[in-house]
Amino acid sequence: MTTAVVVGSGPNGLAAATVLARAGVEVTVVEASAYLGGGARSVASPVDGLLQDHCAAVHPMAPGSAYFQSLDLEAMGVEWAYAPYDAAHPLDDGDAGLLSTSVEATAAGLGRDGRRWAAMFGPSSRVFDKLAPGIMAPMLRAPRHPLLLARFGLVAGPPPTLVGKAFRTERARALFMGVAAHAIQPLGQPLVTGIGAGIITAGHAVGWPVIKGGTGRFTEASIAMLRGMGVRFETGQRITRLHQLPRHDIVMLDVHPHIAAGILAGHQPIRSRRAFRGFKPGPAAFKVDLAVDGGIPWRNPEVARAGTVHLGGTAAEIVAAEREIGAGRMPERPFVLVGQQYVADSARANGSVAPVYAYAHVPNGYPGDATEQVIAQIERFAPGVRDRIVAVRSRSTAEAEVENANFVGGDILTGAKSPVQFLLGPRISAQPYDTGVRGVYLCSAATPPGPGIHGMGGFNAANRALRLA
Numbered sequence: 001m002t003t004a005v006v007v008g009s010g011p012n013g014l015a016a017a018t019v020l021a022r023a024g025v026e027v028t029v030v031e032a033s034a035y036l037g038g039g040a041r042s043v044a045s046p047v048d049g050l051l052q053d054h055c056a057a058v059h060p061m062a063p064g065s066a067y068f069q070s071l072d073l074e075a076m077g078v079e080w081a082y083a084p085y086d087a088a089h090p091l092d093d094g095d096a097g098l099l100s101t102s103v104e105a106t107a108a109g110l111g112r113d114g115r116r117w118a119a120m121f122g123p124s125s126r127v128f129d130k131l132a133p134g135i136m137a138p139m140l141r142a143p144r145h146p147l148l149l150a151r152f153g154l155v156a157g158p159p160p161t162l163v164g165k166a167f168r169t170e171r172a173r174a175l176f177m178g179v180a181a182h183a184i185q186p187l188g189q190p191l192v193t194g195i196g197a198g199i200i201t202a203g204h205a206v207g208w209p210v211i212k213g214g215t216g217r218f219t220e221a222s223i224a225m226l227r228g229m230g231v232r233f234e235t236g237q238r239i240t241r242l243h244q245l246p247r248h249d250i251v252m253l254d255v256h257p258h259i260a261a262g263i264l265a266g267h268q269p270i271r272s273r274r275a276f277r278g279f280k281p282g283p284a285a286f287k288v289d290l291a292v293d294g295g296i297p298w299r300n301p302e303v304a305r306a307g308t309v310h311l312g313g314t315a316a317e318i319v320a321a322e323r324e325i326g327a328g329r330m331p332e333r334p335f336v337l338v339g340q341q342y343v344a345d346s347a348r349a350n351g352s353v354a355p356v357y358a359y360a361h362v363p364n365g366y367p368g369d370a371t372e373q374v375i376a377q378i379e380r381f382a383p384g385v386r387d388r389i390v391a392v393r394s395r396s397t398a399e400a401e402v403e404n405a406n407f408v409g410g411d412i413l414t415g416a417k418s419p420v421q422f423l424l425g426p427r428i429s430a431q432p433y434d435t436g437v438r439g440v441y442l443c444s445a446a447t448p449p450g451p452g453i454h455g456m457g458g459f460n461a462a463n464r465a466l467r468l469a
Ligand SMILES: Cc1cc2nc3c(=O)[nH]c(=O)nc-3n(C[C@H](O)[C@H](O)[C@H](O)COP(=O)(O)OP(=O)(O)OC[C@H]3O[C@@H](n4cnc5c(N)ncnc54)[C@H](O)[C@@H]3O)c2cc1C
Pocket: 007, 008, 009, 010, 011, 012, 013, 030, 031, 032, 033, 036, 037, 038, 039, 040, 054, 055, 056, 057, 058, 059, 237, 238, 239, 240, 254, 255, 256, 259, 285, 287, 359, 403, 404, 405, 406, 407, 412, 413, 414, 443, 444, 445, 446, 450, 451, 452, 453, 454, 457
């Protein structure tokens, strides 16, 4: 019987394990941490009875992914939940851009820019089921729908700073730039729009759902399903060398390329090793979990109905803040993402006390405490929030890396999503999952199609392993 070892139990590792186990391979998952799930876990909040997403929270790319579509989510007990608005972007004067799943509703709220927004994102979102396999696969190969991909590329290709110029109102410009900032990159670079355009387009097709009961619910359900298929799990085992692994025919590495190069030392061809070692981390995130009595008192009450809130002011201000963190400097007012998952999933709150999830974009390895900057950005658009905060818990960039070695310097995207790394992963190759070592594959979020719990790195890499086994 073919045997496989999956190193790392993040969503890509679990997706790889699922594909292999379904094909009859005997699979063992080995995890460094005491907890399974990597960036797809839920944790108790600083206040009893509240539930927080530890890392991944909102999942526009998951429902349409081939991996998720191969799962029977209902049988697994996994349910999506949706807020009335997918995202909101408040401005200082009380105005706000509001992103709905419906492209028409979003456009209607954007006034003079509505038609432009609908023209940019409507056509691709209407064929998202055909587009998704192309944008969630390795890039250096002939796509099945080249014209659809080319049309998507017209928006995703130019830098966000250029795409943003298409809008005449600050409401639309800022709404777009806030989503583009999910790339956590300087926004003047080409192709960096890909992440933002992908999640706007996916959102207009399938929404920006959260998982009822927390992202960890999906991980727990996946593990139960895998155990039922005979997959074994070993926690508390950090792999640093290939010889530590149990007997295997296939190895799937759900790890950062730097870690993979260490594990494969002495086995990997020099060019692949150099490419893995040279893979660059991106800027980081400083996470703050809050418990807020009565929820956040947004100046614009519509913002309270959004699952995700982007705080950074105008498009120009966001561009400047992202440029600063890219250059290794901490801005006074960083871009902050706020998650209000309880709006979609009310059971996460405890009476009037709501769990609020937030993180600031900060330089890689930022040694400081950004808690005050996060709270100040929320207070800027929601005066009085400080008086409602009943508990705070922060996670520095160093703590993020200690918990999960894939988040180098607190980089939550497993590598800078600069144009080349985002499209191709660590090596320029049509086979981005190959490590240069026979039977060993890289499948983490460092590989295409990049970060998220969609599982497509693991799904694609495991299918490649099965083809070559
Ligand atoms: C604060 C934060 C917010 C986020 N928000 C979102 C979001 O809203 N939506 C979204 O889609 N994504 C989000 N993400 C990103 C998402 O969590 C990741 O892209 C995703 O978890 C990557 O999955 P993965 O399987 O590649 O690896 P990971 O989830 O990073 O898991 C890798 C696993 O490998 C283990 N490991 C590492 N090295 C070794 C070793 N040597 N030996 C054994 N085990 C090892 C780690 O302990 C870890 O458990 C967020 C991340 C963070 C941190």
